Amino acid sequence: MVAVVLPFEFHEPYLPFAFAMLLAVFTYTLHRTQHVMYWFQDPSNLSETYFALTWGAAVLLTWLVDHTFLLAVVPTLFMAWGDGVTGVVRNFMYRKRTKAWEGSLAMLLVCIPVGALMGLAGVGAGIAATLVERWEKVDDNISIPLVSLGLLIPAFVLNLTVPIL
Numbered sequence: 001m002v003a004v005v006l007p008f009e010f011h012e013p014y015l016p017f018a019f020a021m022l023l024a025v026f027t028y029t030l031h032r033t034q035h036v037m038y039w040f041q042d043p044s045n046l047s048e049t050y051f052a053l054t055w056g057a058a059v060l061l062t063w064l065v066d067h068t069f070l071l072a073v074v075p076t077l078f079m080a081w082g083d084g085v086t087g088v089v090r091n092f093m094y095r096k097r098t099k100a101w102e103g104s105l106a107m108l109l110v111c112i113p114v115g116a117l118m119g120l121a122g123v124g125a126g127i128a129a130t131l132v133e134r135w136e137k138v139d140d141n142i143s144i145p146l147v148s149l150g151l152l153i154p155a156f157v158l159n160l161t162v163p164i165l
Contacts, residue, residue, distance in 0.1 A: 003076040006059070006069045013063035020056025024049050042097075050141035051079060058145050065153055071161075074122055075148035077114045078129040082107040083140055086133065099134055107133055119162040121155030 002016075010016055027049045030036050036043050055076050062071035086103030093102055111126030118125070125148045132143040155161050 003055070003073050003080060006073060010069065013060050013069070016069075017056045017060045020052050020059065024052035024056065027052060045139065047139055047141045050139050054079075054142055054145040058149055061149065062153070066156060070118070071149070071152055071156055074114060074118050074125065074152060075129070075145040078111050078126060078148050079141060079144045081114065082111040082126070082129060083133055083144060085110050099136065104130055104134055118152055118155070119160060121152060121160045125151040125155075 006016060028046065031046060040048060058072040058075055059069060062069060065071060085106045089103040089106045090098060090100055094100060108130045111129055112123055115122030115126030128151055129144045129148050132147045133140045135143060
């Protein structure tokens with residue numbers, strides 16, 4: 001929800017960036033001290049820490065590009081909502097942590113309308129985000145926002161991000 005309200009409640013990137021970094025430090029500290037909160041943290045990875053870091057970096061970077069947060073919101077929602085739904089589908093179908101095409105399809109069904117907020121370039125970024133979510137070499141909390149931003153920033157600069165919804 002923070003990503004959704006960001007463009008409406010904040011007019012500069014510094015406070016959201018600072019809070020993202022504080023959240024990253026907090027979640028990392030929980031791992032280092034072996035006091036993870038099992039309801040959202042997996043002791044075997046730093047996914048939530050990576051998410052906070054990439055979200056904060058996206059907020060700061062996109063502010064420098066367009067002085068709004070719209071470019072940061074879409075990749076964040078790909079990660080939060082799109083990848084989140086893969087976990088729901090995975091848990092429903094397999095009851096264990098695994099990559100599955102059913103989860104990827106569910107993510108795609110979320111990412112296409114979210115991406116449409118940024119036009120066809122956003123839809124393409126949503127498709128790309130879904131594809132990199134399946135790649136296990138890099139944590140998807142890093143790859144999804146980076147690939148999405150890598151596509152959306154040039155599209156924005158070239159004025160190709162006209163909303164289609």
